[in-house]
Amino acid sequence: MRFLHTADWHIGKKLHGYDLLADQRDSIDKIIRLAQEEAVDAIVIAGDLYDRSVPSVEAVELLNQKLIEINLEKKIPVLAISGNHDSSGRLATGSPWFKETDFYLHTQLSEAFHPIEMADTQFFLLPYFEPIAARLYFDDERLTTIQAAMKRVITEMETLFDTTKKQVLVTHFFIAGGLRTDSETPIEVGGLNSVPYELLEKFDYVALGHLHSKNALTKGNVRYSGSPLKFSLSEINDEKGVWIIDTDELIPAFHALPPLRDIQSIEASFDELLQPAFYQQLNREQFWQISLTDRAVIPNMMNQLREVYPYILSVERLNGRETSQPFLERQREQNPQQVITTFFEEITGETLTEKQSKWLSEGLQTALDTEKRD
Amino acid sequence: MRFLHTADWHIGKKLHGYDLLADQRDSIDKIIRLAQEEAVDAIVIAGDLYDRSVPSVEAVELLNQKLIEINLEKKIPVLAISGNHDSSGRLATGSPWFKETDFYLHTQLSEAFHPIEMADTQFFLLPYFEPIAARLYFDDERLTTIQAAMKRVITEMETLFDTTKKQVLVTHFFIAGGLRTDSETPIEVGGLNSVPYELLEKFDYVALGHLHSKNALTKGNVRYSGSPLKFSLSEINDEKGVWIIDTDELIPAFHALPPLRDIQSIEASFDELLQPAFYQQLNREQFWQISLTDRAVIPNMMNQLREVYPYILSVERLNGRETSQPFLERQREQNPQQVITTFFEEITGETLTEKQSKWLSEGLQTALDTEKRD
Numbered sequence: 001m002r003f004l005h006t007a008d009w010h011i012g013k014k015l016h017g018y019d020l021l022a023d024q025r026d027s028i029d030k031i032i033r034l035a036q037e038e039a040v041d042a043i044v045i046a047g048d049l050y051d052r053s054v055p056s057v058e059a060v061e062l063l064n065q066k067l068i069e070i071n072l073e074k075k076i077p078v079l080a081i082s083g084n085h086d087s088s089g090r091l092a093t094g095s096p097w098f099k100e101t102d103f104y105l106h107t108q109l110s111e112a113f114h115p116i117e118m119a120d121t122q123f124f125l126l127p128y129f130e131p132i133a134a135r136l137y138f139d140d141e142r143l144t145t146i147q148a149a150m151k152r153v154i155t156e157m158e159t160l161f162d163t164t165k166k167q168v169l170v171t172h173f174f175i176a177g178g179l180r181t182d183s184e185t186p187i188e189v190g191g192l193n194s195v196p197y198e199l200l201e202k203f204d205y206v207a208l209g210h211l212h213s214k215n216a217l218t219k220g221n222v223r224y225s226g227s228p229l230k231f232s233l234s235e236i237n238d239e240k241g242v243w244i245i246d247t248d249e250l251i252p253a254f255h256a257l258p259p260l261r262d263i264q265s266i267e268a269s270f271d272e273l274l275q276p277a278f279y280q281q282l283n284r285e286q287f288w289q290i291s292l293t294d295r296a297v298i299p300n301m302m303n304q305l306r307e308v309y310p311y312i313l314s315v316e317r318l319n320g321r322e323t324s325q326p327f328l329e330r331q332r333e334q335n336p337q338q339v340i341t342t343f344f345e346e347i348t349g350e351t352l353t354e355k356q357s358k359w360l361s362e363g364l365q366t367a368l369d370t371e372k373r374d
Numbered sequence: 375m376r377f378l379h380t381a382d383w384h385i386g387k388k389l390h391g392y393d394l395l396a397d398q399r400d401s402i403d404k405i406i407r408l409a410q411e412e413a414v415d416a417i418v419i420a421g422d423l424y425d426r427s428v429p430s431v432e433a434v435e436l437l438n439q440k441l442i443e444i445n446l447e448k449k450i451p452v453l454a455i456s457g458n459h460d461s462s463g464r465l466a467t468g469s470p471w472f473k474e475t476d477f478y479l480h481t482q483l484s485e486a487f488h489p490i491e492m493a494d495t496q497f498f499l500l501p502y503f504e505p506i507a508a509r510l511y512f513d514d515e516r517l518t519t520i521q522a523a524m525k526r527v528i529t530e531m532e533t534l535f536d537t538t539k540k541q542v543l544v545t546h547f548f549i550a551g552g553l554r555t556d557s558e559t560p561i562e563v564g565g566l567n568s569v570p571y572e573l574l575e576k577f578d579y580v581a582l583g584h585l586h587s588k589n590a591l592t593k594g595n596v597r598y599s600g601s602p603l604k605f606s607l608s609e610i611n612d613e614k615g616v617w618i619i620d621t622d623e624l625i626p627a628f629h630a631l632p633p634l635r636d637i638q639s640i641e642a643s644f645d646e647l648l649q650p651a652f653y654q655q656l657n658r659e660q661f662w663q664i665s666l667t668d669r670a671v672i673p674n675m676m677n678q679l680r681e682v683y684p685y686i687l688s689v690e691r692l693n694g695r696e697t698s699q700p701f702l703e704r705q706r707e708q709n710p711q712q713v714i715t716t717f718f719e720e721i722t723g724e725t726l727t728e729k730q731s732k733w734l735s736e737g738l739q740t741a742l743d744t745e746k747r748d
Contacts, residue, residue, distance in 0.1 A: 054428060057463040064463075068470050089431040089438075094468020096442050097475065 001119035003079075004035050005243040005252075007046035007172070007209030008227040010085065012059030015231060015287065016313045021058055026260040027228040028066045031242060034255055035076055038244055042102075042118060043076055046209030046225065047083025047128055047172030049091065067103070077102035079116060081127040083172040083209050084187050088127060109133045112153065115160055115167075121247050124157050124203075126171040128187075128210075146173065146193045154199050161202075166247045169200065172209040178216045178224065181238070183231035186335040193365070197222065205245055205252070213238050214254060223252050229259050233289055233313060236263050263313065267291040270298050270305075279308050290315045336364050375493035377453075378409050379617040379626075381420035381546070381583030382601040384459065386433030389605060389661065390687045395432055400634040401602040402440045405616060408629055409450055412618055416476075416492060417450055420583030420599065421457025421502055421546030423465065441477070451476035453490060455501040457546040457583050458559065462501060483507045486527065489534055489541075495621050498531050498577075500545040502584075520547065520567045528573050535576075540621045543574065546583040552590045552598065555612070557605035560709040567739070571596065579619055579626070587612050588628060597626055603633050607663055607687060610637050637687065641665040644672050644679075653682055664689045710738050 011024050035043055050059060070076050080103075082088045088107035095105040104116050106125035115122040134149035135141060138156075143149045150173070161167055174187055176194040187193060187210070197219060200206045206222040212235060214226035225243055230236065241256040264286045272278050273290070288309045294317070298304075305312055340360060344352055352360065385398050409417055424433060444450050454477075456462045462481035469479040478490050480499035489496040508523035509515060512530075517523045524547070535541055550568040554560075571593060574580045580596040586609060588600035599617055604610065615630040638660045646652050647664065662683045668691070672678075679686055714734060718726055726734065 053431075057427075057461055060467060061463045064467055072470055087431055089435045093434060093438055094471060096446055097468055097471040097477075100474055101471065103471075 001041045001121050002039070002244065002246045003042040003044050003168075004031070004038070004040045005044045005046065005207040005223065005225045005245060006031055006228060007207070007225045008048045008083070008212055009045070009063075010048055010051040010227060010231065011063050012055045013051035013231060015229075018287070018311055020229065021062060023229055023260045025062055025066070027240075027257060028062075030257045031228065032066075032070055032074065032076075034242065034244075034257065035070075036074065038255075040244060041077065042123075043070060043078050044123070044168075044170050044207045045078065045080040046170050046207050047081045048085040048209055049080065049083070050086050052085065053087035053090065071098070071101055071103040075101075077118065078104065079123050079125055079170060080105045081125050081170055081172060081209075082107040084128045084185065086128075109137050109153070113156060113160065115157075117162075117165070119247075121166045121168055121204075122160070122162055124160075124167065124169045126153065126169060128172040147196060150195045150199055154202065158202060166204040166250075167202070168205045168207060168245075168247075169203040170207045174210055175200065175208065175217055175222065177219070178211050179213060180216070181212045181232055182234040183212050183227070184210065204247065204250055207243075207245075214241065214243070221250060221252065228257060230263050233263065236265060236289065261286045261311065263287045263289060265289045265291070267293065267318065269293045270301065273305065274308060284309050285311070287311045287313050289313050291318050292316065293318050295319050337361055340364075375415045375495050376413070376618065376620045377416040377418055377542075378405070378412070378414045379418045379420065379581040379597065379599045379619060380405055380602060381581070381599045382422045382457070382586055383419070383437075384422055384425040384601060384605065385437050386429045387425035387605060389603075392661070392685055394603065395436060397603055397634045399436055399440070401614075401631060402436075404631045405602065406440070406444055406448065406450075408616065408618075408631065409444075410448065412629075414618060415451065416497075417444060417452050418497075418542075418544050418581045419452065419454040420544050420581050421455045422459040422583055423454065423457070424460050426459065427461035427464065445472070445475055445477040449475075451492065452478065453497050453499055453544060454479045455499050455544055455546060455583075456481040458502045460502075483511050483527070487530060487534065489531075491536075491539070493621075495540045495542055495578075496534070496536055498534075498541065498543045500527065500543060502546040521570060524569050524573055528576065532576060540578040540624075541576070542579045542581060542619075542621075543577040544581045548584055549574065549582065549591055549596065551593070552585050553587060554590070555586045555606055556608040557586050557601070558584065578621070578624055581617075581619075588615065588617070595624060595626065602631060604637050607637065610639060610663065635660045635685065637661045637663060639663045639665070641667065641692065643667045644675065647679065648682060658683050659685070661685045661687050663687050665692050666690065667692050669693050711735055714738075 009024065009028070013020055049063060067078065071078050082091045092107040095107065098105055104125060106112060106127050108127065109129045112124055112126040115124050131143055131146055131149045134143040134152060138152055140152070143152060173195045174193065176196050200222050201220060204221060208222065208224045211224045212227040212231055214224060216224040216226070223243055226238065226240060228240055230238060230240060239256050240259065241254055243252045243254055245252050266288060270292055288311060290305065290312060292315060302315065305315065337360060341352055383398065383402070387394055423437060441452065445452050456465045466481040469481065472479055478499060480486060480501050482501065483503045486498055486500040489498050505517055505520055505523045508517040508526060512526055514526070517526055547569045548567065550570050574596050575594060578595060582596065582598045585598045586601040586605055588598060590598040590600070597617055600612065600614060602614055604612060604614060613630050614633065615628055617626045617628055619626050640662060644666055662685060664679065664686060666689060676689065679689065711734060715726055
């Protein structure tokens with residue numbers, strides 16, 4: 001069989017405060033068109049359909065509408081899971097009815113052990129879960145880390161393998177060695193909660209969600225699809241799209257999908273930027289990252305620039321005068337381990353020893369677990 | 375055919391701060407049991423399934439679970455609409471899939487013109503809507519009031535009547551002459567947005583939601599089911615339950631359903647209330663409205679009472695010393711027209727003239743419309 005692998009739609013997400021609903025509608029439309037052109041037998045969505053556990057009503061209406069279009073109107077089967085950004089309880093609404101039209105939406109760990117068989121393939125849909133869910137499901141107090149839980153989960157799945165078929169795992173985690181961008185919300189601290197790659201080698205293909213770059217991991221047949229849109233400046237040079245996999249050949253093929261509004265980078269002086277002869281050659285309806293060559297103070301700079309470039313993501317001074325993204329904001333995009341490590345180095349002039357680094361990650365993990373429980 | 379009529383579940387609602395989820399689960403379970411005992415062909419839910427447009431995840435999980443139980447497990451058809459408390463966009467999630475198992479959930483005005491035919495009956499499921507929805511649907515700028523909109527809607531429905539069948543309307547509005555309790559959120563001001571009773575006479579039965587008492591309207595075959603639970607002290611003597619209607623006889627039969635925890639009223643002295651011999655005869659796990667006969671000041675009164683009666687709704691002094699429900703709070707439960715009318719009378723010593731009263735209601739309506747648009 002032939003399926004399309006996408007993930008991390010994050011419907012409702014904003015980019016530096018700008019609403020992306022029109023862009024998201026457009027990118028889902030392009031996914032639907034490609035699915036039809038390529039005559040895929042199913043669309044796999046590997047988690048983070050929404051950006052927030054309580055999405056806006058506009059986000060809910062967009063996803064509802066697109067799923068109706070994909071599954072009820074175009075009759076394309078859908079295999080989906082919840083990610084760390086989705087509320088599994090809310091996302092589950094209606095899911096028992098969806099199965100009738102080959103729309104499988106798994107939001108609970110227990111559902112992962114009911115593989116969906118389609119043509120020559122068994123799909124294991126494993127939603128994002130916390131170790132506590134594995135402790136309860138397996139009634140095993142030792143499953144305190146995601147590594148231990150995942151090992152148990154995959155061992156259990158193996159007992160369900162039909163050797164006459166291919167096995168595909170759909171899941172939403174940080175796989176050890178994966179490359180991060182700035183737009184993911186870390187679910188792992190200091191590597192403690194990352195899933196070892198080796199656990200995934202038992203599957204013919206692993207369709208991942210969570211990391212936003214398609215290049216985050218390229219070992220074997222384990223792939224992140226990446227998000228369909230750029231969600232941070234760090235992704236400016238990323239190519240966004242989806243994978244299409246044929247289970248006969250098992251060679252993932254990437255299909256790039258252009259966004260409605262791309263992120264553009266430009267280096268110029270303030271005066272140039274405001275010259276009609278200069279800006280009329282640009283598509284100013286895109287998102288702009290501006291690098292100013294000026295040295296002088298420019299009063300009311302942002303307002304003047306925004307009149308010409310309505311969607312500015314950042315303005316930097318090439319000569320280091322000012323940036324529109326203050327230090328604290330940049331810090332917020334790093335994970336806690338990085339922030340504290342950098343802080344320690346800046347204050348003491350020394351680097352953390354291996355032992356200190358381990359203490360730190362364990363402490364942060366405890367704090368993170370406590371926070372999630374509350 | 376034979377159907378059960380309920381409404382105003384308001385899942386997630388709290389009673390004076392107390393969580394009602396266990397009570398709501400229990401009352402839905404009792405409705406399901408009755409539906410099976412009475413072998414009804416469908417359950418009609420006339421709006422306000424949730425208490426808020428963004429219900430808590432616990433409320434979502436409860437409704438999801440109970441609808442699965444009713445429709446997928448017990449195979450009972452469901453005919454439901456959204457009320458003024460529901461977010462029609464959110465509640466619609468999954469609804470196109472539900473039809474396959476005879477679960478009809480209408481959240482848009484346009485859906486009201488696709489009657490559901492079951493056995494000898496046409497069900498018109500008309501969700502709560504604002505006049506703006508009728509203006510857009512009929513492309514008619516004159517539909518500025520709910521009366522005008524409703525007249526147009528029902529005229530349109532009449533063109534769809536199959537004279538060989540019975541017609542049942544399911545809707546969620548304030549019908550002129552209906553009796554209010556303290557627990558509804560007013561959608562009408564000064565009568566401007568109430569639906570004239572005469573418009574409903576064309577139907578063999580009208581299954582209403584919105585008002586919380588089953589006795590709110592008892593003319594002809596037009597009924598409010600009332601809420602399954604008491605949601606305010608003003609409902610203390612209400613009998614809660616559901617109607618069962620047989621379309622052969624068309625005589626609505628009320629079936630009372632006892633709550634998990636009822637509201638009890640008690641008149642006693644503070645000392646009596648704290649005597650084990652006194653309170654051990656009471657079911658203290660119920661909700662209590664306490665009237666104290668004492669005249670003296672009682673330090674730390676509420677804390678002492680709560681140790682024995684964990685679910686106190688109010689404490690009143692029969693001799694008028696103090697009440698636990700201050701004046702302002704009581705005012706909040708009245709509708710704006712009443713509050714201003716009372717205020718005017720208290721300040722001027724005069725009553726509003728008919729003209730003044732009309733100005734007031736029109737002004738409030740404009741304010742209400744503006745607020746809803748924002």
